[in-house]
Amino acid sequence: MTVTDYRPPAGGPRAAVGAGVAAPTPATGKPMGLPPVRDYRLTPALRDIHFEFGKATIRPDDEAILEANAAWLSANPGYLLLIEGHSDSRGATNRKNELNMDLAERRAQAAMAYLVARGIHPGRITILSYGEERPQCTEETERCWRENRRARFLVKPR
Numbered sequence: 001m002t003v004t005d006y007r008p009p010a011g012g013p014r015a016a017v018g019a020g021v022a023a024p025t026p027a028t029g030k031p032m033g034l035p036p037v038r039d040y041r042l043t044p045a046l047r048d049i050h051f052e053f054g055k056a057t058i059r060p061d062d063e064a065i066l067e068a069n070a071a072w073l074s075a076n077p078g079y080l081l082l083i084e085g086h087s088d089s090r091g092a093t094n095r096k097n098e099l100n101m102d103l104a105e106r107r108a109q110a111a112m113a114y115l116v117a118r119g120i121h122p123g124r125i126t127i128l129s130y131g132e133e134r135p136q137c138t139e140e141t142e143r144c145w146r147e148n149r150r151a152r153f154l155v156k157p158r
Helices: 060-075 095-115 142-148
Strands: 014-018 079-086 125-131 150-157
Touching: 060 095, 079 095, 095 125, 095 150
Parallel strands: 079 125
Antiparallel strands: 014 125, 079 150
């Protein structure tokens, strides 16, 4: 497996669900905080999926990608998975950033649900929402917005 170094952004990602993510501790009931994401790496074996504007529904074109991602994860049970949810920078309300964080979270959850339905144990998966904070493309064009509406898959050894 080939991996690429990955460094999370300095901004504030939001953990949503998965292994060790902001769950209350038994003693205090307070969140434990974000999972350590610095150890996760990109691998060419897992490909991003993309979403339509304002949607968190898996597109038929991306089902084959998710099937391949699930097959790789099944064949490599010694890896944990981080799914990052992303959105484009558009939005028309004064709550744009919050809405984009929510949308990106739903996208990561949709990808996770698909993989869990294919037999990947949910305890291996962590999701984070970056909203519009980490654009892959910065031009204000439909092509770039389309690239930014994605779920990205990273792994680390258990």
